[in-house]
Amino acid sequence: MIRVVSTNITSPLGFTTEENYLAVKSGKSSLAVREHPWGIPERVCASLFTDAQWKALSVEGMTGFESLAVRSIREALQRTDMDVSSPRVVLIISSTKGNIEIMADGGEYVSLAESARRIASATGVTTSPVVVCNACISGASAQLLAQRLLEAGRYDKAVVCGADCVGKFVVSGFSSLKALSQEPCRPFDIDRYGLNLGEAAATVIFSREEDGAGAAWALCGGSVRNDAYHISSPSKTAEGCSRAIRAAMEDGERPALVSVHGTATLYNDQMESVALCSTGMENVPAMALKGVYGHTLGAAGILETILSMCSADDGEALPSRGFSSLGVSGRISISGEAQPLRGSSFLKIISGFGGCNAALRFSKSTGGSEGKKELPSVTTAHRVNITQDGVIVDGETLAMQQRGEAMLTELYRSCVGDYPKFHKMDVLSKLAFISSELLLKAEGKTPQETEERAVILFNASSSIVADKLFLSTIEDGNYYPSPSHFVYTLPNISTGEIAIRNGYHGETSFYILPEKSGRQMDDITECAFADGSVRSVICGWIDCPDEEHFESEMCIKTR
Amino acid sequence: MEELVEELKKEIIDVLNLEEVTPDDIDPAAPLFGEGLGLDSIDALELIVLLEKKYGIRLATPSDGKAIFKSVNTIAEYVQKNRKK
Structure with a gap:
């Protein structure tokens, strides 16, 4: 079990976790419709930073993607007294496309491997960073990697940051897959026509040591499973997602909340409803946040995990913005209004291209550090x-x-x-x-x-x-x-x-290393x-x- | 029309990377999806791009593709009626 010692969300709705939580709770959304951005022939609904926000975020000598990650990491680090330069600290970055929009804009190629090195250096991390590039589940995969590395005793602390930028490349790509909605998306709704993209960074810092007194959120279980069905369509029987949930819930009590992926595409939401029903989760309050931020790609698994912690602490699931009447076959408990929560635990689920699905189980823990877990010999x-x-x-x-x-x-x-x-x-x-x-x-x-x-x-x-x-x-x-x-x-x-x-x-996972x-x-x-x-x-x-x-x-x- | 059918067969083989298929292997009346060529949802989307790029036809709703992409013959009929280039 590893404990959360600090978090940050940097999004168009705010640059701290608190600002973001309060904005979402008060019903705000950063989704906006633009006509033909980047010369794209369609209208695009997305959640983007304003020019003024980019100016405020920008770190000298760094790309937009790198700046976003560095700002988020620095803000999360500020709230701890950890020595980030220790050889016992690892940096894990989660991103699907890193700096790709620079290339779509005619600029030079900066690889994720190179960016990881620069982000480590700018935030003071001295160990070699890892980039998790596992499509839409990257943010969950990155937290799972942190858990494993810490529990195996390889490191004592992990700084996990997910970030992605939105531009012509990713918008054109999702548009070619006919996956985009031109209006604010409506997760699980009968009138849902696709997803919106969003840019954001989110950081969570984990520790395997006892940090201070009191209860803290702990990552207690998690897994990645593959549909083994299709590279871009989710399994109709929710094969991988159901398996991931079952594995993550092993020995765990029923969660108070399930934080779904809820992209608002026809197939994803339908698949998730099947997975939740087949694993006995249909009555657990579900929360879908894509109607607020859009799909924030590499940040999504982390951003939505952090807001789930805030929600459970606050005793209510945030409203699933955009939802009004159920449009999936599984009768899950989702609402456009806030839902009361009982208990301090939640399940985060997420699925992505390549057939991958992840589930993470968090609960509030007062326990201190545990001994390191022995891995089998291989x-x-x-x-x-x-x-x-x-x-x-x-x-x-x-x-x-x-x-x-x-x-x-x-x-x-x-x-x-x-x-x-x-x-x-x-x-x-x-x-x-x-x-x-x-x-x-x-x-x-x-x-x-x-x-x-x-x-x-x-x-x-x-x-x-x-x-x-x-x-x-x-x-x-x-x-x-x-x-x-x-x-x-x-x-x-x-x-x-x-x-x-x-x-x-x-499990199927892909990692990018500096070398x-x-x-x-x-x-x-x-x-x-x-x-x-x-x-x-x-x-x-x-x-x-x-x-x-x-x-x-x-x-x-x-x- | 026959010419268009032959052209479409070649285009389909090309854009869908059907390396082991020759134009003669494709029966223009046979179903394109579900059997035979082993095409999937991404192939269907790629055929939408083909219609737009080669013939200037933009499908208003992607689900229209289902009827159009039934067979090479149905695509040819649709292209002949709607082509802009």
């Missing part, structure tokens, strides 16, 4: 190493005719052959997919649907090749945003492709075994910095 079997120049499986070099991406297709034809979806993947997913197929062939087991296998991948370049491809479809004068390019602009889609192919319902570090990868991968269901993990490095260069170094770790 063995490594089978290794695959692929670069643009060749392939090595368990030490043996395969004879290949082709080089580069054509070699991946050659490998597909010679070793797989029965999965034409391969040709639709971007090069990063092709690389991950082929590497996993070679590993599984070496392992020699008959594939079967299972929750016991996780897929955890790392890189430094995120999805830059797919990002550039998508950018080429949203140029001024030639604006035809491609949905199939956009979905691959999330690197964790590669983990989803492997889960779908093999029926893996276990390839075996120690950092081992720490993160091995602490995933803290999830009792995980028996083995397909894991490793998979990077594709440009169209000509790529590298995978993957293996299977087993408890």
